[in-house]
Amino acid sequence: MAKPKVFVIYYSTYGHVHTLSQSLVKGALKPGTVDVELYQIAETLSEDTLEKMHAAPKANVPEITADKLADADGILLGFPTRFGTAPAQVKALFDATGKLWASKALQGKSVGMFFSTGSQHGGQESTAYTFLPHLAHHGMIYVPLGYPSAHMFDNDTIVGGSAWGSGVIAGPDGSLQPTYKELEIAEIQGEKFAQVVTKLAAGSEQKDNAEKQQSAAKASENVAAADSQNPAASAPAQLAKPAADSAPQADASAAAAGTSAAAKEKGGTMRKLVAKFKKAFK
Template sequence: MARPKVFVIFYSTYGHIHTVSKSIKEGLEKAGNVDIEVYQFPETLSEDILGKMHAPPKPDVPVITVDKLTEADGFLFGFPTRFGSAPAQVKSFFDATGGLWAKGALYGKPAGIFFSTGSQHGGQETTAFSFLPNLAHHGMIYVPTGFRNPNLFDNSEVVGGSPWGTGTVAGGDGSRQPNEKELSVAVTQGEEFANVVAKLAA
């Protein structure tokens, strides 16, 4: 019997979410019970605009298509916040999934979320919360992280993330990179999510 397949799909402007996605994948691999494919959301900004934003080149990761979604048994979506919700690139992609919605093609498939913000109070939880309607309308099963990783209780330093999912705090200028505690939460999220997907598939 083939193992269930999890897609990790991210949008990353400055690399923070891409870094977190690698630890998410590490956790999925650690569980050892799912197959994994990693994709990025399509970019909607021109190279000229991205250059003016001083955005680095996109990573060498394939771009997801709407039709490809039907091949997965579960999804972990990662993206930075834009005013407390998903960025336009992610919204635009989901706006194009109406055909899948009409067929119920994603119904019953589990999904989790990971995210980044510029500050501790920049929408770490609302980014996930405001994305839930996309999952609900498709009939997808939201799988939160909960407090499975003890670093979510750590108040000794800045640690992004919440029971809603893994999070990192990028800093106002993007100079802060995901730290070991945040990446540890990402590994936990990946591992626990894989176990849920495997149970549902069984």
Template sequence: MAKIFVITYSMYGHINAMAESVVKGLKKAGAEVGRYQIAETLSDEVLAKMHAPPKADFPIITPEDLPKADGFIFGFPTRYGGAPAQVRAFFDATGGLWSSKALAGKPAGFFFSTGSQHGGQEATVLTSLPFLAHHGIIYVPFGYAHPSLLDNSEIVGGSAWGAGTVVNGDGSRLPSQKELEIAEAQGESFAQVAKKLAAK
């Protein structure tokens, strides 16, 4: 059984909603799941002005936790086509793991959210791949493994790079049923890959 950490940064809850479906898919495939969140770097005063709700009750991930997992799925919103500062700060703290090659050969995937259909979902993954490459982490794309990724009858986030949701600029749109199903399918698919790698 592969142990997979689902690690998120979610300010308004959209990513955490997607993560629930990712976890469901991982467990369906028999993976052991650890659920973590990335530490907030903004002050309570700033978060209040942004009308951010209280954080979810998940443990804060530390770099020292990462070697305990066989693989990781990271979920976070895009910021100008890249990872938020909080995610970057977390990876900036993993230098010790890099020097010891503690994460080399482990698989990782991404899921994400944007405010619009053209908000940079694929760019967010592309600009996050260096985090993985420098550690020797194996990126696992989702591919077009779910039929809803080819559905043009309505707004559907996600792509071959991973599951995604489009939340509107004001955050008013919640993940759709199709987006949640894609996230679940990604979790299941990722677990199968991680299981094969963990067995070697």
């Protein structure tokens, strides 16, 4: 069986989320049970605007397309906050997923999120939960981080990240770089997420196999049942029922197939049978 695929997908203007994404990749590779691919989300701002914002040059990482999302078993999605919510670039990617929504292509895929904010209380958590409707509408499974690292209880230094996902505090002017604590939390998130994706993939493979076995068993039961109900095939000629008696059986199968003609005919046959019984017990 091929390994499940985890896509680490990020958008980053100044590079903080890109740096964090590398720790998520490292962590996701740790258990050795998933393949990991790194992508970035396409820019929607003009060169001119980016220059005025002093944006960092884009890293040499392939861009994700909406269609490509369907190839992942799990997605770790990272982005910097914009007024406590996701940036337009991420929204643009998801606004292009109408076809995937219609075909339920993302249904059941796991998603974890990671973030960056300028300030300590700038909205890492609100950025996570305001993105949840996208996941809900696609039927995707949100995998929160919880508190798997002692760094998350450290109140002596500024540490990004929360139960919603790992994170970086970039500083109001973007001058802070991800700390080793933030990177460690991100690595743990990658690892935990890979474990969840692996378990879900194993579970769905088991379910597929069980379903295949069940439908094979059902098919052979049906063949056996059809044989036993077909007197011409299974009963000796002298024991075969007269055509009139076997009519209800034929009717029942046709009615089960949902034809209204068969249903009408079944009603007629029942009336005939009732009349027969009445006559016999007179």
